[in-house]
Amino acid sequence: MGRRQFLTTAAAGAAIAFARPARLLAGDAAPSDSISVALLGVGAQGRVLMEDTLKIPGIRFVAVCDIWDYNRQYGQRYLRKFGHSVRAYHDFGDMLEKEKDLQAVIVATPDFWHAPHAIGCMKAGKHVYCEKMMSNTIEGARSMVRAMRETGRLLQIGHQRRSNPRYLVALNDLLGKANLLGRITTANGQWNRAVSADLGWPARAAIPADTLKRYGYEDMHQFRNWRWFKKCGGGPLSDLGAHQIDILNWFLGGPPVSVMAAGGNDYYTNHEWFDNAMVLFEYRLPTGTARASYQVATTTSAGGYFEQFMGVEGTLKISENPKYTSILREANAPDWEPWVRLHYLQPWEAPALAPTDSDDAVADARETAELATYGLPVVLRKPVHQPHLENFFNAVRGKGKLNCPADEAFHSEIAIFKACEAVYARKQIQIAPEETIA
Amino acid sequence: MPDPIHVFRHEAMATFFEVRIAGGERAYAEQASQAAFAIVDRTERLLSRYDESSEISQINRLHPGEVVRVCPDVFECLEQALSLQLMTGGAFDPAFGSPAGADRGRLLMDRDGLLVGLEGGRLSLDLGAIGKGYALDLAAAELRAWDLSRVLLVAGGSSLLALDGPGEGIPGWEVSLGGVTPPRSLALENRALGSSGTAVKGEHIVNPGTGEPARNGRRTWAMAPSAAAADALSTAWMILAPDEIGSICSANPGIGAIVQTGGGSDLLTAGCFSGILNPRK
Numbered sequence: 001m002g003r004r005q006f007l008t009t010a011a012a013g014a015a016i017a018f019a020r021p022a023r024l025l026a027g028d029a030a031p032s033d034s035i036s037v038a039l040l041g042v043g044a045q046g047r048v049l050m051e052d053t054l055k056i057p058g059i060r061f062v063a064v065c066d067i068w069d070y071n072r073q074y075g076q077r078y079l080r081k082f083g084h085s086v087r088a089y090h091d092f093g094d095m096l097e098k099e100k101d102l103q104a105v106i107v108a109t110p111d112f113w114h115a116p117h118a119i120g121c122m123k124a125g126k127h128v129y130c131e132k133m134m135s136n137t138i139e140g141a142r143s144m145v146r147a148m149r150e151t152g153r154l155l156q157i158g159h160q161r162r163s164n165p166r167y168l169v170a171l172n173d174l175l176g177k178a179n180l181l182g183r184i185t186t187a188n189g190q191w192n193r194a195v196s197a198d199l200g201w202p203a204r205a206a207i208p209a210d211t212l213k214r215y216g217y218e219d220m221h222q223f224r225n226w227r228w229f230k231k232c233g234g235g236p237l238s239d240l241g242a243h244q245i246d247i248l249n250w251f252l253g254g255p256p257v258s259v260m261a262a263g264g265n266d267y268y269t270n271h272e273w274f275d276n277a278m279v280l281f282e283y284r285l286p287t288g289t290a291r292a293s294y295q296v297a298t299t300t301s302a303g304g305y306f307e308q309f310m311g312v313e314g315t316l317k318i319s320e321n322p323k324y325t326s327i328l329r330e331a332n333a334p335d336w337e338p339w340v341r342l343h344y345l346q347p348w349e350a351p352a353l354a355p356t357d358s359d360d361a362v363a364d365a366r367e368t369a370e371l372a373t374y375g376l377p378v379v380l381r382k383p384v385h386q387p388h389l390e391n392f393f394n395a396v397r398g399k400g401k402l403n404c405p406a407d408e409a410f411h412s413e414i415a416i417f418k419a420c421e422a423v424y425a426r427k428q429i430q431i432a433p434e435e436t437i438a
Numbered sequence: 439m440p441d442p443i444h445v446f447r448h449e450a451m452a453t454f455f456e457v458r459i460a461g462g463e464r465a466y467a468e469q470a471s472q473a474a475f476a477i478v479d480r481t482e483r484l485l486s487r488y489d490e491s492s493e494i495s496q497i498n499r500l501h502p503g504e505v506v507r508v509c510p511d512v513f514e515c516l517e518q519a520l521s522l523q524l525m526t527g528g529a530f531d532p533a534f535g536s537p538a539g540a541d542r543g544r545l546l547m548d549r550d551g552l553l554v555g556l557e558g559g560r561l562s563l564d565l566g567a568i569g570k571g572y573a574l575d576l577a578a579a580e581l582r583a584w585d586l587s588r589v590l591l592v593a594g595g596s597s598l599l600a601l602d603g604p605g606e607g608i609p610g611w612e613v614s615l616g617g618v619t620p621p622r623s624l625a626l627e628n629r630a631l632g633s634s635g636t637a638v639k640g641e642h643i644v645n646p647g648t649g650e651p652a653r654n655g656r657r658t659w660a661m662a663p664s665a666a667a668a669d670a671l672s673t674a675w676m677i678l679a680p681d682e683i684g685s686i687c688s689a690n691p692g693i694g695a696i697v698q699t700g701g702g703s704d705l706l707t708a709g710c711f712s713g714i715l716n717p718r719k
Binding site for chain 1: 468469473476491499550551584
């Protein structure tokens with residue numbers, strides 16, 4: 001076959017596009033069954049939640065709300081591409097007043113607005129998916145739990161790892177049923193993120209000063225960089241650390257009993273919150289005490305983000321990022337091959353130099369053997385927030401329970417508020433059991 | 439005195455992205471670049487075949503008859519990839535690692551629903567030869583939203599996208615053609631340039647016709663209105679015969695080719711490149 005002839009054939013048999021007028025997606029719910037949703041806060045995180053929600057069949061966006069025209073227009077335009085024609089609101093009270101048929105609201109506003117927004121929505125009869133942290137104050141977080149109970153509405157907090165199949169398999173099967181780690185004595189976690197400039201805004205898109213004031217911001221810089229200001233957000237232990245401290249609490253069975261921490265404004269000169277912190281938590285497990293260290297850095301990205309649980313028989317390192325996920329067997333632990341055969345683990349490919357244990361009578365002297373490293377047999381086939389949103393919308397439909405209702409998330413809120421307190425107190429702080437319950 | 443040029447770099451897609459902005463305040467340029475780099479990172483998350491939850495990975499896992507909903511940016515990137523595949527007669531192939539012949543699946547695309555389905559066999563998309571350029575196109579749109587227009591964007595040194603030139607009376611951003619002797623350059627303005635060769639990554643371009651690496655020792659440059667197209671076409675120019683390149687350039691306004699064969703000073707030019715090459719200053 002001549003080359004030119006081949007190319008023609010290749011094109012003809014290639015990945016040819018053609019449109020079909022009818023929707024291809026099986027299971028796309030009819031409009032009468034769809035859940036009507038509004039997005040409150042169309043910033044960076046709101047956009048992620050919007051994109052992932054659009055992948056779930058049977059969800060219809062009817063409104064977006066943001067005080068910033070720039071975000072509001074982005075949301076409206078983006079949703080139009082998906083065929084969702086939405087009304088855009090500047091003020092959330094106005095939206096709740098006009099959108100009587102709205103069933104659920106996704107709240108992705110700055111932390112200090114979460115309590116008023118989530119509570120306002122629940123009181124108006126809407127179910128709420130609210131980004132973490134719940135609030136920038138303990139009282140704010142408690143008031144959200146109270147409103148959830150009083151209104152009987154659903155309040156899912158956006159700790160999305162709680163619905164991630166990799167985490168669920170690790171907790172329920174590997175640590176639970178198979179008890180591969182044995183007694184857990186230590187844990188650690190980190191989120192290291194590279195140094196970055198403060199967020200800016202297109203000059204022509206600045207919000208008028210009186211509007212900013214009305215919604216609690218000093219100026220446009222504070223509006224865009226609210227995470228660094230104490231009246232608006234909770235700093236990096238809250239923004240980044242919340243995800244992993246929540247996993248420490250979840251996997252270790254409850255909140256810590258004490259915390260000590262160090263941190264400071266060591267790098268950035270114009271932020272209120274510290275830019276780096278190191279935290280030590282103490283947990284009481286039924287098997288005994290376990291200690292956990294946690295590090296957040298906003299000035300270096302080395303090592304990325306993960307949580308690690310260390311037991312006498314093995315260590316689980318887990319992350320939203322599969323490349324940071326593995327499980328290691330201690331040399332003295334029972335054989336894990338039976339668990340491989342049961343598909344709890346992916347097989348370990350032993351390095352060529354590892355000693356064989358085929359003959360127990362013959363010792364083998366060489367360099368220290370590597371710990372056996374196994375993979376987790378789970379592939380997340382979806383964007384990382386989608387399963388948690390699916391869990392929320394299923395609960396709205398009355399199918400199943402929330403994976404992270406506000407009262408459960410409150411355990412992590414309290415651990416983080418206490419860790420921040422410990423950074424400034426420069427001492428160990430006890431966390432009484434009654435403080436951890438909202 | 440010419441305006442200062444602010445340069446910012448960011449690591450993504452296993453290489454470096456760079457934004458050059460002429461004039462204006464550096465702090466504003468830096469924040470705009472950061473917003474543009476965030477778009478690049480998002481594009482990588484969507485397009486990477488190495489990320490198990492990316493939209494491209496989701497498409498690559500489809501079995502015949504299955505469908506996945508993608509975001510508008512992925513849909514548009516796929517549409518561009520497919521039209522470039524047709525334009526080049528398959529020399530640019532966004533799924534070159536797929537099975538051959540009847541085992542090769544075909545994409546079904548529904549623009550209204552932003553749905554991508556698979557028909558037939560298997561398909562393995564790899565947007566490595568268009569993704570960097572596509573990310574530059576999206577990043578440039580962000581910089582325009584910040585009212586920045588005297589901009590040059592670069593991905594990995596091989597994909598360049600120029601908006602307006604760096605200053606009044608300067609005919610575009612000067613770009614030299616790497617590895618060409620005597621040195622030659624061109625002025626790039628409101629166009630994109632893609633380049634391919636085998637000097638850095640070795641024989642990494644596979645001829646979809648033969649399944650063999652392109653071994654002709656060429657260097658190629660492609661000009662196009664978008665960085666995605668320039669990126670993909672420079673790969674196609676590595677494989678196509680000079681007369682085929684010439685006829686694609688004459689059939690498609692705004693497209694151009696430079697092909698250096700055999701490492702010498704002989705440069706074949708076609709399409710909109712004709713007459714714009716200068717000796718390097």
